[in-house]
Amino acid sequence: MMKWPGTARPAGRSGSHSVVSAHRNRALAVALSLTTAGALAAAGCSSSGSASAGKQVPASAKQTIVFATQGLGAEGTATQAAVKAFEKAHPNIKVSILTLSPTADVAYQQLTQRFTAGSSTPDVITSDVIWPSTFARPGWLANLTKFHPDTSAFFPGQMATGQYKGGIYAIPWFINAEGLYYRTDLIKTPPTTAAQVFRDAIAAMKADPKLKEGLAFEGDKYEGAVTAFQSFGGQIQPANLNNINNPSNVAVLTMMYDAVHKYHIAPTAVSTWEESQVQSAWLSGQTPFALNWPYIFALSQGSNPSYPAVKNHTGWVPFPNPTGGKPQASLGGDDLVMNAKSTHQAAAWQFIQYLTSDQAQIARAIAAGDPPAVKSAYTTQLYAAAPYFKQEQAVFSAATPRPVTPVYTQISSQLQTMISSVLSGQATPSAALSATAPTVKQLQQTAG
Amino acid sequence: MTSPQESAATAGPVTPARPAAASAIGRPTPDDRGPRDRRHYSLLARDRRFGYLLVAPATLVLLAITAYPLIYNIWNSFQRDVINSGIPPTFAGGENYKRIFTDNQFVPALAHTAGFTVVSVAVETVVGLALALALNRKFRGRGLVRAAIFIPWAVPTVVSAQLWKTMFDPQTGWVNYVLTSLHLPLANTTWLAEKWTAWGAILVADAWRNTPFMAIVLLAGLQVIPNDIYEAARIDGANAWRTFLRLTLPLLRPALMVALIFRTLSSFLIFDVVYAMTGGGPGTSTSVLSYLNWQAFFVYADYGYGGAISVALVVIALVIAAAYVRVFRSEQVL
Numbered sequence: 001m002m003k004w005p006g007t008a009r010p011a012g013r014s015g016s017h018s019v020v021s022a023h024r025n026r027a028l029a030v031a032l033s034l035t036t037a038g039a040l041a042a043a044g045c046s047s048s049g050s051a052s053a054g055k056q057v058p059a060s061a062k063q064t065i066v067f068a069t070q071g072l073g074a075e076g077t078a079t080q081a082a083v084k085a086f087e088k089a090h091p092n093i094k095v096s097i098l099t100l101s102p103t104a105d106v107a108y109q110q111l112t113q114r115f116t117a118g119s120s121t122p123d124v125i126t127s128d129v130i131w132p133s134t135f136a137r138p139g140w141l142a143n144l145t146k147f148h149p150d151t152s153a154f155f156p157g158q159m160a161t162g163q164y165k166g167g168i169y170a171i172p173w174f175i176n177a178e179g180l181y182y183r184t185d186l187i188k189t190p191p192t193t194a195a196q197v198f199r200d201a202i203a204a205m206k207a208d209p210k211l212k213e214g215l216a217f218e219g220d221k222y223e224g225a226v227t228a229f230q231s232f233g234g235q236i237q238p239a240n241l242n243n244i245n246n247p248s249n250v251a252v253l254t255m256m257y258d259a260v261h262k263y264h265i266a267p268t269a270v271s272t273w274e275e276s277q278v279q280s281a282w283l284s285g286q287t288p289f290a291l292n293w294p295y296i297f298a299l300s301q302g303s304n305p306s307y308p309a310v311k312n313h314t315g316w317v318p319f320p321n322p323t324g325g326k327p328q329a330s331l332g333g334d335d336l337v338m339n340a341k342s343t344h345q346a347a348a349w350q351f352i353q354y355l356t357s358d359q360a361q362i363a364r365a366i367a368a369g370d371p372p373a374v375k376s377a378y379t380t381q382l383y384a385a386a387p388y389f390k391q392e393q394a395v396f397s398a399a400t401p402r403p404v405t406p407v408y409t410q411i412s413s414q415l416q417t418m419i420s421s422v423l424s425g426q427a428t429p430s431a432a433l434s435a436t437a438p439t440v441k442q443l444q445q446t447a448g
Numbered sequence: 449m450t451s452p453q454e455s456a457a458t459a460g461p462v463t464p465a466r467p468a469a470a471s472a473i474g475r476p477t478p479d480d481r482g483p484r485d486r487r488h489y490s491l492l493a494r495d496r497r498f499g500y501l502l503v504a505p506a507t508l509v510l511l512a513i514t515a516y517p518l519i520y521n522i523w524n525s526f527q528r529d530v531i532n533s534g535i536p537p538t539f540a541g542g543e544n545y546k547r548i549f550t551d552n553q554f555v556p557a558l559a560h561t562a563g564f565t566v567v568s569v570a571v572e573t574v575v576g577l578a579l580a581l582a583l584n585r586k587f588r589g590r591g592l593v594r595a596a597i598f599i600p601w602a603v604p605t606v607v608s609a610q611l612w613k614t615m616f617d618p619q620t621g622w623v624n625y626v627l628t629s630l631h632l633p634l635a636n637t638t639w640l641a642e643k644w645t646a647w648g649a650i651l652v653a654d655a656w657r658n659t660p661f662m663a664i665v666l667l668a669g670l671q672v673i674p675n676d677i678y679e680a681a682r683i684d685g686a687n688a689w690r691t692f693l694r695l696t697l698p699l700l701r702p703a704l705m706v707a708l709i710f711r712t713l714s715s716f717l718i719f720d721v722v723y724a725m726t727g728g729g730p731g732t733s734t735s736v737l738s739y740l741n742w743q744a745f746f747v748y749a750d751y752g753y754g755g756a757i758s759v760a761l762v763v764i765a766l767v768i769a770a771a772y773v774r775v776f777r778s779e780q781v782l
Contacts, residue, residue: 112531138534139534267619269619271641272638272641280620409747413743413748416729417729420729423641426643426733
């Protein structure tokens with residue numbers, strides 16, 4: 001807090017006694033206006049953070065750590081339950097939840113702003129699997145190697161998302177992968193080729209006029225368009241980023257375009273659809289195929305609310321690669337990361353360990369449908385409560401991470417525009433790819 | 449400002465009988481000479497100093513929250529500064545500004561923004577004026593209608609944009625439902641999936657929210673026009689159209705100009721409707737300058753280039769404002 005000389009000066013000393021009262025008024029007015037300015041200035045000053053992580057508080061001390069996480073509905077409730085259980089096991093540590101936006105892009109910006117300001121909180125942060133290297137490059141994340149995490153406990157694809165320049169910056173929390181839902185009552189055999197998906201979709205729509213679509217997927221101009229592109233077989237691994245204009249990407253984009261504009265199995269509206277629209281198309285029973293994340297499985301089999309069209313008629317497989325290669329279910333899910341400036345790192349690590357314990361993972365899987373990131377959590381206890389997790393293994397085994405690169409957000413923005421312009425019919429697949437490839441290459445080169 | 453009480457206090461001990469008003473206006477009177485004169489002027493100077501002192505805090509706050517960010521941003525725009533690159537900022541010269549001209553997204557975004565501004569302001573002015581004229585007439589329940597018409601303005605833009613996005617949804621929105629029920633064309637349009645229909649949807653969402661603002665400002669302008677002018681016109685035999693053209697419109701000019709400046713500038717800086725409804729898509733066909741600016745800052749974390757776009761936006765906004773003020777002045781002379 002700053003001291004203002006004006007407020008301390010005794011009023012009216014300089015003038016003759018006849019002007020004292022006027023001076024007092026002035027001094028009061030000045031004092032008032034300066035206090036206002038001072039308060040504003042102080043409010044402005046208090047937000048600037050320290051330059052580096054301060055003195056560490058030992059894990060045994062009484063303390064509060066801040067956990068930044070998204071969380072609406074079942075996921076939010078599951079998080080609160082996990083926090084309560086942790087606090088019970090560690091009575092000296094309180095966990096305060098800082099809620100981030102449910103929209104990934106917005107949450108990313110919220111975190112970026114906090115980190116840029118140099119804030120020492122939040123201590124533990126839920127991070128989308130695509131963010132850790134982006135956050136690690138400017139030194140915002142604590143290197144967790146010092147805690148000797150057991151890397152073999154997690155699915156390797158997701159463990160890789162937290163690695164940057166030899167350090168470990170993220171611990172997987174729950175895994176997610178995008179696969180193809182199919183109606184077991186309409187589609188007799190699960191498709192093994194992309195052509196079969198298209199044939200079956202056309203046939204199903206012909207046989208049942210109530211079906212509005214043959215294949216639902218998300219094509220709006222947002223991150224989901226990129227995961228859909230990758231789940232359909234798009235090649236965006238770091239090795240491909242030097243030239244994404246390759247034959248398999250042309251084939252995948254052409255397939256997406258054809259689904260909308262040639263075979264009309266996907267509505268033109270998919271170029272504005274996000275997961276929620278795909279979800280309602282699937283749950284209402286208006287499509288035999290839908291590309292989506294595992295949470296749909298839990299919803300489809302749920303009884304409150306119940307979706308009779310899909311209940312007990314839900315199958316889930318990785319989308320067959322149209323170029324004949326291995327199917328690649330785009331890897332999603334969330335990691336846990338630690339703020340480099342946190343002064344509660346020991347307690348924060350205990351919290352991360354708790355969240356990735358078998359019990360906490362199983363509890364979250366059952367309560368919120370979030371598939372455990374820890375392999376040993378796939379137990380008979382889990383299958384007994386939610387048998388569909390057994391079926392989900394096939395998709396998780398095909399899980400392919402999006403490129404682990406610190407410039408992923410920028411590259412994704414380019415890919416989103418590219419996919420959007422193809423789906424809306426503004427550019428041909430090869431024109432869109434050749435327009436986007438140089439920028440992506442340039443971005444990837446700046447990543448170093 | 450000199451308060452009466454203050455001038456009484458200063459003049460008091462010397463000439464108690466003198467009317468306080470003379471020194472209150474601070475102009476020396478014929479008998480206001482001699483040694484008192486100097487004292488009088490020094491008091492004036494002190495008043496002035498005191499005045500500066502009083503506005504100083506407000507000035508400081510203004511400097512802190514407008515001048516500082518503006519100058520800091522200009523400084524930034526000459527830096528190579530990608531905040532999450534881990535590379536410390538370096539001086540970039542005019543590199544970021546050069547990039548504006550080579551960026552293949554900037555010129556289309558500028559064209560989109562300009563086109564949108566012209567069309568949306570024109571539509572909102574015409575509809576807003578019609579609404580204002582209607583609301584200026586006496587009818588039952590006028591107060592209620594006036595309040596009701598203002599509701600869209602009270603809805604936050606992002607919320608109204610999101611609502612319109614839902615309403616334009618081909619499967620769940622009422623727009624296509626109504627079109628289908630009435631057997632009208634375009635009933636099968638996926639509004640946000642094509643360039644021009646997306647622009648149409650954005651325009652509707654923007655006009656729905658901002659026309660009431662136009663209407664209220666113009667209504668205020670209409671209400672200060674004295675009624676006897678209209679009576680005179682009626683006696684002179686002018687018909688309604690002529691009265692509108694020759695009386696209402698010229699007398700409404702000041703209000704119209706204020707409304708136009710406000711709406712043009714905020715139309716030019718349109719962001720939230722585009723952000724919520726299309727994200728600049730499909731492709732980049734509804735990308736506007738503010739969206740590009742947001743993208744540079746928050747997607748690319750590029751504070752140098754983002755800063756340069758901001759400066760460009762400020763310059764364009766200043767030019768628009770200056771143009772309006774010029775038109776406004778020359779009209780006033782007539």
